[in-house]
Amino acid sequence: MTSLTPCLRGSFLVNCMGIKANFILMFLLVSLLSPSGRYASPRVTEDLIAALANAPLTTVYHDDGAADATITAQSTQDPSRQDAPAHVRAILDLGPTCIPMLVVHLDDQRLTSAKFDGGRFAHAPIQVPLGYICLDILLHATSGNAIHVADCADDGLGACVRSGYYFRPDVLRRRASVATMRRVKAQWQRAYRAKQVLFEYPTWLKRG
Numbered sequence: 001m002t003s004l005t006p007c008l009r010g011s012f013l014v015n016c017m018g019i020k021a022n023f024i025l026m027f028l029l030v031s032l033l034s035p036s037g038r039y040a041s042p043r044v045t046e047d048l049i050a051a052l053a054n055a056p057l058t059t060v061y062h063d064d065g066a067a068d069a070t071i072t073a074q075s076t077q078d079p080s081r082q083d084a085p086a087h088v089r090a091i092l093d094l095g096p097t098c099i100p101m102l103v104v105h106l107d108d109q110r111l112t113s114a115k116f117d118g119g120r121f122a123h124a125p126i127q128v129p130l131g132y133i134c135l136d137i138l139l140h141a142t143s144g145n146a147i148h149v150a151d152c153a154d155d156g157l158g159a160c161v162r163s164g165y166y167f168r169p170d171v172l173r174r175r176a177s178v179a180t181m182r183r184v185k186a187q188w189q190r191a192y193r194a195k196q197v198l199f200e201y202p203t204w205l206k207r208g
Contacts, residue, residue, distance in 0.1 A: 048091050057085060057113045057114040061128060064118075072092075072202050112129070141202055144197055167180050
């Protein structure tokens with residue numbers, strides 16, 4: 001059996017390695033709690049992202065005047081109500097914990113089943129990268145003047161989003177594609193660390 005070197009503190013012998021182990025365990029447990037008190041381990045969050053990447057998404061993003069399609073609001077059998085796919089709801093239900101999870105995947109190039117039919121892709125829609133799906137969710141589940149332009153009535157892709165926090169759904173077909181995704185990701189990370197990104201559950205998804 002490995003002997004542990006004790007350290008003397010006052011008149012008490014304290015096992016140094018035991019203290020360190022307990023401290024590390026406490027730190028890990030606290031770090032896995034979301035600000036709302038929900039437990040969300042890295043394994044859980046990555047499983048949710050993987051499920052989103054492979055989900056049968058039906059959203060089609062457009063480049064028309066409105067360009068208001070979003071993965072967080074899809075038509076239902078009830079004309080008066082919009083909903084989000086179960087995979088998206090599962091992420092949003094994490095509360096504020098979902099923000100860093102989505103931000104870290106903003107440069108994720110995995111292609112999803114969501115499509116973009118704008119411009120030259122009108123007759124042959126292309127698949128949208130997972131990074132854009134994460135961006136879409138973030139834009140509709142956050143608030144704060146650092147990213148969102150207040151009292152904005154603009155339409156179109158990226159409308160009412162401040163410069164540096166948005167890239168298009170066809171980003172991978174454009175020049176400096178991955179570099180653009182990484183720049184936007186870095187901007188979101190800085191804003192999040194500065195506590196300028198506030199979680200806000202989409203009002204149209206609230207039930208009861």
